[in-house]
Amino acid sequence: MKSQKGIVSSVSNTKVCKKCGVEKALKSFGDEPRVKDGKQARCRNCVTISAHALYIKNRQLIIDRSKKWAERNPEKYAEYQRKSSAAYRLKYPEKAKAHDAVNNAVRDGRLKKQPCYCGETIVEAHHEDYSKPLDVEWLCNWHHKQKFGE
16 A cells, blocks of 8 residues: 555554654554544654744743743642652652752752753753762753653
């Protein structure tokens, strides 16, 4: 069966991304119950790239909206943060311990944040090995997601 953009191959469980044109496994596409095949037209990677471009274009607007929502809904925001943090700590105790160690070291001046290799100064600590909590690479959110996700 010849593949066409967006068409699911009946022979194998693949689909062609409408954005990049690459045939990929169905697990590479997000769920979309409103369409016949149940999968989004663009692969997860293309969706991520598009979302990042939109975020970069509207970064300050998105940040401002999030801050306003948190200010208008302090109880909901605090509850969301509490539940999210507790669930993460239960699921990933070693990661949580490493994150605490980095945060404490930055606070105490034993560790200094460095810019990402792209120049961004708003950075996150990336651990290659959580058993070495202070051995980190400083990455912006975008590059951290790219390195961790790929």
